Amino acid sequence: RKxxxxxxxxxxVPEGATVAFNCTYSNxxxxxxxxYRQDCRKExxxxxSVYSSGNEDGRFTAQxxxxxxxxxxxxxxxxxxxSATYLCVVNVxxxxxxxxxxxxxxxx
Amino acid sequence: GAVVSxxxxxxxxxxxxxxxxxxxxxxxxxxxxxxxxxFPKQSLMLMAxxxxxxxxxxxxxxxxxxxxINHASLTLSTLTVTSAxxxxxxxxxxxxxxxxxxxxxxxxxxxRLSIL
Numbered sequence: 001r002k003x004x005x006x007x008x009x010x011x012x013v014p015e016g017a018t019v020a021f022n023c024t025y026s027n028x029x030x031x032x033x034x035x036y037r038q039d040c041r042k043e044x045x046x047x048x049s050v051y052s053s054g055n056e057d058g059r060f061t062a063q064x065x066x067x068x069x070x071x072x073x074x075x076x077x078x079x080x081x082x083s084a085t086y087l088c089v090v091n092v093x094x095x096x097x098x099x100x101x102x103x104x105x106x107x108x
Numbered sequence: 109g110a111v112v113s114x115x116x117x118x119x120x121x122x123x124x125x126x127x128x129x130x131x132x133x134x135x136x137x138x139x140x141x142x143x144x145x146x147f148p149k150q151s152l153m154l155m156a157x158x159x160x161x162x163x164x165x166x167x168x169x170x171x172x173x174x175x176x177i178n179h180a181s182l183t184l185s186t187l188t189v190t191s192a193x194x195x196x197x198x199x200x201x202x203x204x205x206x207x208x209x210x211x212x213x214x215x216x217x218x219x220r221l222s223i224l
Contacts, residue, residue: 034212043114043201043215044152087151094140096203096213100151 003027006088006099014107017078021102023071023088033064035073036087038101044087047073078106111135112204114216121192122224128188129219131202137182138204142213143175146199155200158185192223 004025013019025033036044048055050062050071061074071088083106088099111134119127131141139160144152156177157165164177174196176188185204189196199220203213 032212041199041220043218045215046212049212094157094205095154096142097154098152 002100003097004088004090004099006086006102008100008102010103010105012105012107013078015078015080017106018074018076019078019104020075021073021086021088021104023073023099025069025071025088025090025097027090027092027097028069030069030090030092032091033071034089034091035060035062035071036089036098038085038087040085044089044098047086075104078104080106080108082106112202112214112216114202114219116219117217118220118222120222120224123193124191125223126188126190127192127221128186129200129202129221131185131187131204131216133183133204133206136204136206138185138206139182141179141185141202141204143177143185143187144201144203146201146218152201155187158187160185189221192221194223197221197223 006023033050035047037047038044048057050064052064054063059076063072085101085103087101090097113132115130141158143155145155146152154167155170158177158179160179166172179185201218202216205213
């Protein structure tokens with residue numbers, strides 16, 4: 001079993017749609033959680049940290065359920081520019097573990 | 109905010125060449141930096157953890173004599189791919205973190221290595 005699992009997609013959605021990504025992690029000692037965005041042939045860029053209380057940044061909402069070891073990302077009102085691969089990332093100690101990424105394609 | 113600079117961004121060279129990639133933290137000190145590799149359509153895979161002033165810690169399956177890491181200062185780590193072969197062609201990315209362990213890591217721009 002992978003340490004961090006994501007549905008690889010692709011998720012093909014029309015502009016304006018709401019889309020949700022899920023992620024599960026296996027290490028209960030995981031301390032912090034992030035969503036990164038990676039565009040094709042580029043480095044990952046931090047999208048947002050994920051907190052147990054849930055957090056929102058504009059059209060993006062992240063949730064963490066420590067009991068279920070489950071992380072989610074909700075994107076509202078999708079834009080063409082949201083097309084990318086979204087990486088669920090878990091931190092244990094000083095180490096980051098990446099999910100395989102979920103590919104999102106937003107169509108006109 | 110924190111910035112990590114990686115150089116060069118693209119390398120094309122012949123088989124057997126050794127290639128050095130630099131990773132710099134521009135506005136913070138990083139006692140630890142990380143080197144990742146990403147093959148097409150795959151996720152980032154950690155290769156090694158670079159520790160300032162000491163030996164790097166390599167992940168299982170990564171040859172330490174093949175991928176030489178030097179972290180000589182708090183702002184610079186280098187990865188040297190020795191005697192590179194076509195199968196070493198990949199996207200190499202470094203990252204570093206400023207502060208405590210629960211802070212996000214910041215990534216360099218990545219180096220696309222193509223070995224002919």
